[in-house]
Amino acid sequence: MSPLRRFLRTPEAVAGAILLGALAAMALSASLLFPGDPQAIAGPALLPPFQDWSLPLGTDRLGRDVLAELFHGARTSLAVGLAAAAAALAIGAVVGTLAGFADGLVDEVLMRVTDAFQTVPSFLLALAFVSVVGPSLGIVVIAIALGTWTGPARVARAEVLSIRERDYVANARAIGMHPLEIAFREVLPNALPPVLAMSSVIVAAAILTEAALSFLGLGDPNRVTWGGMIAEGRTVLRTAPFLSIVPGIALVLTVLGVYLAGEGIVETTAVKRGLS
């Protein structure tokens, strides 16, 4: 059975894929359906949802279209979530592989650095980094990655420690392969599956961290973010709760979708590995 078919047979994976697909469609179609600046004033302020069908989800305190903001916010959430997770996994895999493979002093130094990062709460680290360097999309991505690469690094190192004792690594040394080539061509690809299994959790956490940073006003000010929308809505929470609830629901569904789809992928690849 093909991996895709096996994936589609798990209901939670399908649910996750549908949610993620909807999110991706929102992000991709944002500039087509809502061309122009989503932060421009579109109508009267604080218009409740389902009143005016040209503005289906109503408007916020400044009269901006909530639906347009939601679509454009999906872009930010998805971009930051994926980029931060990719960066965290890449840093973690490389650091973990070097530490596990190099042994001795290099291992010691790299793992103490990892310890140092791990002892600082990752959100505080991101918060401090953004407040010092200044908010922009790239900085937010780096800030989130800084706090999350340690998990993948530890998993990668543990895996590498087991793989480097295998015969095929000895064989690669025996033919005179360079240690760096052994580490990144022979060892790392085989150490990756358990590291990648963490990706769904990391992407979900990154999306939430981005939202939290934006909520605290440390997101990229030139972009619409769901966290920023919730923060905006907070000031009028009693009169117009929908302004916080709508992006809140979007956030919950996105994190749920990422998690379910990620688990589905891990499950299907695990089954495949178990059979072979």
Add this chain to the structure above:
Amino acid sequence: MSLLAVSNLTKNYRRTGKPVAAVDDVSFTIEPGETLALAGPSGSGKSTIARLVLRLIEPDAGRIEFEGSDFLVLRGAALRARRARLQMVFQDPLAAFNPRATVARVLDDPLRIHGIASRAERPRRIAALLERVGLAADLAPRAIHEISGGQRQRVAIARAIATKPSLIVLDEAVSALDVSVRGQILDLLLDLQRQDKIAYLFISHDLGVVRAVAHRVILLNAGRIAESGDARAVIDAPRSAIGRALVAAAPKLNRAKT
């Protein structure tokens, strides 16, 4: 001059604090084109010697001279370059290759690393290597895990001879194979030895095979040499206690002579 001269080789392992000698003051030589067998029970140190000779692990004491120069002083790039002359075939051909590798990649590595053939020329060289070990050239794109155990061990031998080594360490290289395949692989190894004057350090627990393919044998016990000499003479009339025990324990097929 000997091809390989090992003298006073010692390697200790630390087990629960106190060091245990895995290899204890072992000396031997191998001549060009010769097969020297290392035999002994498990834990006798034969695989450790193989790994020491290949410098996959470092000895605590002793000297290794290979092709007339000190092999233990080599470091980094010089050591990697020298490895072309000294190759190894492992017991389990499936474990000895990257699980993601194809036959072509396995054979491409030594050619590329030692600059033996240009990128354009390599596919032709890979096909020639496969033919040399009795495999079809169209096996190249197949994944290592798709081919049979016997084919895999032939690929391992092709990889070992790709760099034209003068010595190949065969660490239980035929022990995991089906008996019907084992004979063919032994024939192949002996053919290659005859054509290219390759020397083998043949590690095996099977005295029957050792007697059939090796010129000389060293019987090891607990990291030390118990007995050594002409393979046939030693195995037909062992003098050491471990030699007699090994001979007595070998399964015998008492056939009615036909």
Add this chain to the structure above:
Amino acid sequence: MTGLASIRDLTVTYRRDGREVTALRNINLDVVAGERLAIIGESGSGKSTLALAVAGLLPASVRAQGHIDWFLPSNFGAKAPPSVLPDISPARGEIAPSSPRSPITRGAKGEPSEKLLISPLAGEMSGRTEGGAKDRQHFHFCPLGGRDIGFVFQDLSSSLDPVMTIGKQIAEVARTHLGLDWPQSFATAKTLLERVRLPDPDAAMRAFPHQLSGGQKQRVAIAAAIAAGPKLLIADEATSALDTIVQAEIVTLIRRLVVEDGMTLLFISHDIALAAELADRIAVFRHGALIELGTTRQVIDAPSQAYTRTLIDAHIGLDADLLLNRSGLPA
């Protein structure tokens, strides 16, 4: 000569990468009570699948057809020490179907029962309920893995629990199958460790598997396998991971235990010479089929199949012709 088990039309298939692979094809084989039967073959011959099928250990995803009839009269155990053998009574046999067992294993006490195609998959299907319920009326005895069949695996590292003491692992088998309390079980375990000639059984009782050598672990595995006084001992490549000297010791141990306890031995091996040293009869398997069956002397001295002859000729004994002679020592 009494039969112990009768394997009829046994076919085992499983799926790999979407393809049906037949591991065993129409195997018919009678196991005689008290004999030492060697099953030999190369990789992919199906010999290990047969061992698992007989022991009822085939994984649920595997499809098995045919059946195995067991002939275990209640007085069978008389030959073995009564202290370690449980009573096999029809009453006990009748409740056996509720315990974990191989769906292809079926008890029979001489009386003919209709041939049913029973597969693990079919066992879960609704259509089988009626036939299955009816079938159960005929059970008199159903062998239970661990109690009636002892199994020794090749893999030394995975057949013992790494975090349980040796003594407890063996005592647990005795407790489960013989209904002893813990002190009795531990006493039995110690007796068993003495019987498998483990040096210093007292220390071994408290040891963990990683503290033992390969040969010692296999002795422990054998002690656990015979703890419940099984009638059949299956050794699946039990000596292949060991060196020659330890292998010879384990073979000697198995031979002695089989005689002492009156067990039947199913010895699975790729090594025809080793099998010939131990077995009364040899069954040669190839590509999932039983191609030759006979007494050891018949099979070794006058094999009827060319393949068997190939296997015998491929054996490189201490008296083999030197392969080197053809190449000669280079000057």
